[in-house]
Amino acid sequence: MDPSDLGGRPGLGPVLPPSRVEPEPPFGRPWEGRAFALTVLTMGRISGRNLDAFRYALSRLDRAAYFDDGYYGRWLNAAELMLTDSALLAPGAVDARARRRRGEDVTEPPVPEPARPDYAPTGPGSLRTLDRPPRFGPGDPVRVLTRRPCAGTGPFKVPGYLRGRAGTVVAVRPPHVLPDTHAVFAGEHPQHVHTVAFGSAELWGPGAEEATVHADLFEIHLEPR
């Protein structure tokens, strides 16, 4: 199960009242700042600033790697996963180095032959332009697909709680690169992005707390209804 897809998941207990932590510095402990910088630089230098690949790495962590050491712990683990995916580090290299640093007598794995993805973004950031008009406009009734619409590996970048649900488009946003393909270095395939409003009863059933939930969804993940 994707540990990162948390919307609506039960059993996570009470939220953290901000008054207990604010004002809060960006990094609670020094290692968090180092992990932040290492991850951002790893993405920039090694994966061509592919933020979708980083988010996909986060979603592929196991439960412990995702949750146990908090936000920057999961960043660290996802950075390591990206580095082993592209053979810049051998599996187990970080573990072995950490053990040696604390005095254990372990052998480090040999440095592998790098296999970086052949990738260069077509522009900075995630926003792109498209010649074709958006398929939907404000007021259009839509439904979210339940399955990934394109072939190949890669994520289906739709929060689980929205899959199959009916909503209404409220805004059209600038086109973005499509995470489903971009995350696995299989092309940017820019998509129009639509902000869609969902009634809480549609998402959670008739007893739900009254509210409207909005999400930004890629055109390819929506169908008319």
Next chain:
Amino acid sequence: MTDDRIPPALRTEALEELLVERGLVDPAVMDGFVRTYENDVGPLNGARVVARAWTDPEFRGWLLRDGTAAIASLGFTGPQGEHMVVLEQTGQVHHVVVCTLCSCYPWPVLGLPPSWYKDPAYRARVVREPRTVLAEMGLDVPAGRRIEVWDSSAEVRYLTLPRRPAGTAGMTEDELAALVTRDAMVGVAEIGPAGAVAS
């Protein structure tokens, strides 16, 4: 086994050492990066945006129409702020922002996210029971006020424009900016009347 687990601080040191050895990161660049996010980027930027909107109706209109351009005019641009949308709190509607899939957050105006925003419980629950969650966080939204939740599921980043508190009519933009809190710009708090804030 728990006693065999490598703590994250040690893992970080090990990873940094390996990447430095391979020439893939430069510790000095890392230092600069950490310092920037500790010192130069933070909710103070967003507070300046809010204070300007409270004092300049033309800016406020621009901000609500084209958040990206209006915010950029104050010098706040960069990663995680490519396309900004500003949501105005009113007596009829209360907006609250979340990212259920990661912890996406508008870095140029608010800095890096605080722990409550990254907390799995917040990410899971605020889309399902926002009124209850806000109450647990210390904000009671009046029964007649509609709640709108915004899940940052693509690259759009949201900032909420809090209501200007009572008792601030004569204040300068700088004084107003000092009243604006990070939590109010995400929608989990309001800004109390001037004078009540310091306590």
